[in-house]
Amino acid sequence: MNSDFLLDTEESKYLFKNFAEQLPIIDYHNHLSAKEILQDYRYENITELWLKSDPYKHRAMRMCGVEEHYITGDASDFEKFKKWCSVFPKLIGNPLYHWSKMELTQVFNLDIPINSENADILWKDLNKKLKTPEYTSKSILSRFNIEYCAPCMTINSDISQFEKNKIHSPSLRGDDMNNITAEFIRELEDNTGVQISSLDSLKKAIHKRCEVFHLAGCRFADHALDYNFYYKCDDGNNNKRLQKIIQGEELNVEDMAYLNSELLRIAGNEYALQGWVMQLHIGAMRYTSTRLRNAVGAAGGFAGIGRVDTRHIAQLLDDIEHGENGIPRTILFTLNPASNAEIAILEGSYSRDGVSALIQQGPAWWWCDHYQGIYGMLDSISSFGLLYEFIGMTTDSRSILSFVRHEYFRRVLCVWIGRKVKSGEFDADLNFLGEMIERICYLNAASAAGMEA
The missing domain is CATH 3.20.20.140 (Metal-dependent hydrolases)
Known part of the structure; x- marks a missing residue:
């Protein structure tokens, strides 16, 4: 995803880069966990951060036929992550396709295709980052201004x-x-x-x-x-x-x-x-x-x-x-x-x-x-x-x-x-x-x- 993602006219590029891009965020309605945002919460792994609390992703996995065992069930977090990666390419055209790629590139500075072939390396690299102080909840939030x-x-x-x-x-x-x-x-x-x-x-x-x-x-x-x-x-x-x-x-x-x-x-x-x-x-x-x-x-x-x-x-x-x-x-x-x-x-x-x-x-x-x-x-x-x-x-x-x-x-x-x-x-x-x-x-x-x- 390059810097001109979606911007299809010179006017839109100018307006985004000169006025919209750097503005602070006012998020006046959300369902975030107070514990996560007010404490310096450290996530156990990428499944807890990326998948566990996101019903959009759960819905998409169900539509792809993934068993509930791998969505909200008793499967291991690694198994759930692999299932998510396996269905992700099918989501092309769905907003999750854009949002998930933006989450990887903007928060984790990773521009790696999300698919079955890359599941192992994504799991390893993302979890390695989550073990550092730069990826506690407060640190992640600080990236968004x-x-x-x-x-x-x-x-x-x-x-x-x-x-x-x-x-x-x-x-x-x-x-x-x-x-x-x-x-x-x-x-x-x-x-x-x-x-x-x-x-x-x-x-x-x-x-x-x-x-x-x-x-x-x-x-x-x-x-x-x-x-x-x-x-x-x-x-x-x-x-x-x-x-x-x-x-x-x-x-x-x-x-x-x-x-x-x-x-x-x-x-x-x-x-x-x-x-x-x-x-x-x-x-x-x-x-x-x-x-x-x-x-x-x-x-x-x-x-x-x-x-x-x-x-x-x-x-x-x-x-x-x-x-x-x-x-x-x-x-x-x-x-x-x-x-x-x-x-x-x-x-x-x-x-x-x-x-x-x-x-x-x-x-x-x-x-x-x-x-x-x-x-x-x-x-x-x-x-x-x-x-x-x-x-x-x-x-x-x-x-x-x-x-x-x-x-x-x-x-x-x-x-x-x-x-x-x-x-x-x-x-x-x-x-x-x-x-x-x-x-x-x-x-x-x-x-x-x-x-x-």
């Missing part, structure tokens, strides 16, 4: 390890506030000292935990609105529903939808009070193969793409807007490319005086953060919203090697803009376009994170 990294943590998580850390801050993952249980309530009571007996006391407890998160540097929160999400306006009965939960009763599907909608309204108004950015991840179809889910867990790499009726998203935002604190800055991530237009158009539906891009479409997400997905998302945002205010890339990943995807995104962005210049669609004002690239790749996200950029 990261200024802000926000692994998501649930509201009851212990986040004390983030205190006084200037780079790594928690983001709040709000999904455990969906389908709440009596156990969740008790844990929240223990963490806040608030006895929860009503929606008002639940709001107080959530506020106290958000204050703790804010002091630890949290500026982002996210909620998953999966393909079966449907929103319910307040019918005045949610205190009664909460009482049933506290008493250990189970709600039926409709009652839980009412209560979940109430909690989203509470959360949205709390985030607005804190000055945070709310992220809504829309359209994942998490229940596909029961067999695989039972075998390897919910995050095994076999979720599908669904769709959410945009009317439910619009009504949720409308009700939050009428709350005490209004709508927080909100990023709408759609997993389904067919929903790009209907999500992107909402950027202009809740505008507020003096605020740019209060609502915006997020970057291509999960199964869509490949070349075509990023390119299509840029078309969508520029056609229906404000590309200049776009918050840019985040990895949403479980692997620290995935920060190479920021460069991948930046290259695709420069390709997209370079082609617009070459075709005459954009004025050839490369300094202005470079300024926009700096905003998309760094400054807009830095501002959202509350950083002095």
Whole structure:
């Protein structure tokens, strides 16, 4: 992979090398292990670092027919690595083909084809590097020029390890506030000292935990609105529903939808009070193969793409807007490319005086953060919203090697803009376009994170 990888016009090469390439990284949503990023963790071998926590690679191996024994099973780490190398050439055209090669070249300075023939030498050379101080977790992260990294943590998580850390801050993952249980309530009571007996006391407890998160540097929160999400306006009965939960009763599907909608309204108004950015991840179809889910867990790499009726998203935002604190800055991530237009158009539906891009479409997400997905998302945002205010890339990943995807995104962005210049669609004002690239790749996200950029 040479320095002009993907860059197919002189304009794209100029923009990437003069504006995008050296920018710091703001990664505002990921699933990295706090232990790995906050301690100087030393990996046992390349399988632990490269394969163990990456469901993208697990999914690819399954599609190639590799037995689960060699993916998440009891095979040795060397056997798992050899299986990965054996199927890698088949992934040509898949984003993993690019990402994995970038991970090898950028992190390990190795430009060796990944295949069965080279498995032994790769295993030996990579593990030799991992034994040195230059390849502990902190050393690997330092290679990426990261200024802000926000692994998501649930509201009851212990986040004390983030205190006084200037780079790594928690983001709040709000999904455990969906389908709440009596156990969740008790844990929240223990963490806040608030006895929860009503929606008002639940709001107080959530506020106290958000204050703790804010002091630890949290500026982002996210909620998953999966393909079966449907929103319910307040019918005045949610205190009664909460009482049933506290008493250990189970709600039926409709009652839980009412209560979940109430909690989203509470959360949205709390985030607005804190000055945070709310992220809504829309359209994942998490229940596909029961067999695989039972075998390897919910995050095994076999979720599908669904769709959410945009009317439910619009009504949720409308009700939050009428709350005490209004709508927080909100990023709408759609997993389904067919929903790009209907999500992107909402950027202009809740505008507020003096605020740019209060609502915006997020970057291509999960199964869509490949070349075509990023390119299509840029078309969508520029056609229906404000590309200049776009918050840019985040990895949403479980692997620290995935920060190479920021460069991948930046290259695709420069390709997209370079082609617009070459075709005459954009004025050839490369300094202005470079300024926009700096905003998309760094400054807009830095501002959202509350950083002095």
